[in-house]
Amino acid sequence: MIQVTRSGTVATIALARPEARNALPIAAWQALAAAAREVGDARAVILKSDVAGIFSAGADIREFEQLQADPALRTQFRTAMRDGIEAIAALPMPVIAAVDGGCFGAAVALILAADIRIAGNLSEFAITPARLGLGYPREDVARLEALVGKGIAALLLFTGDKLRPDEVHKIGLVELKTRKAIDTATAMASAIAGNAPEAVKLLKRTLRGEQTDQGFEDAFGGAELAEGLTAFRERRNPAW
Numbered sequence: 120m121i122q123v124t125r126s127g128t129v130a131t132i133a134l135a136r137p138e139a140r141n142a143l144p145i146a147a148w149q150a151l152a153a154a155a156r157e158v159g160d161a162r163a164v165i166l167k168s169d170v171a172g173i174f175s176a177g178a179d180i181r182e183f184e185q186l187q188a189d190p191a192l193r194t195q196f197r198t199a200m201r202d203g204i205e206a207i208a209a210l211p212m213p214v215i216a217a218v219d220g221g222c223f224g225a226a227v228a229l230i231l232a233a234d235i236r237i238a239g240n241l242s243e244f245a246i247t248p249a250r251l252g253l254g255y256p257r258e259d260v261a262r263l264e265a266l267v268g269k270g271i272a273a274l275l276l277f278t279g280d281k282l283r284p285d286e287v288h289k290i291g292l293v294e295l296k297t298r299k300a301i302d303t304a305t306a307m308a309s310a311i312a313g314n315a316p317e318a319v320k321l322l323k324r325t326l327r328g329e330q331t332d333q334g335f336e337d338a339f340g341g342a343e344l345a346e347g348l349t350a351f352r353e354r355r356n357p358a359w
Contacts, residue, residue, distance in 0.1 A: 130165070167219070240284060321335075
């Protein structure tokens, strides 16, 4: 359902539920949170699908009839989805979402938790709760608005329309569009992993607004700068 693999210092979290087009039931959101804990000391993480033609159909609609009948299960669903998404968002290293197929509903909320989103030629995107008579979690709406602006967020949420790579790139929902997202993401993750790992984490904390002036100053006394300067003088690659 959710698979974690490592290639050197790059970890991959893959959605792998072909029988349901990677629709994510409660158990899958819980597994996603566990997968985030499994990446360990990876320097970059790729979030992708192992199913051709689809990134994810979103939350598993087959559970929704149960949610209609059981209010307690609704809370379990909401918290499981929240835990899975926030586990990805909380990772200290960069996360790259590679989308090479359809990305719908709650799957868009998932890629919003990544740091960088890449759309392949075969990707398409839609936020569809209004078509089912549902809302969208406030945390995910806030991330969407922060990324694309309030007006575009409203357009995506209110219409549920499908968008192609050129369109999502134009509105800023993805940072890059490319022929095949996973190839671009793999090269990017390798480049990130070649940089000073603690410096990269420091930069991610800064992007989150968690960096302090003291943290910025302390890096000048750190081992990574010492190695970086030595490697520069010796005209070699740093030994990170």
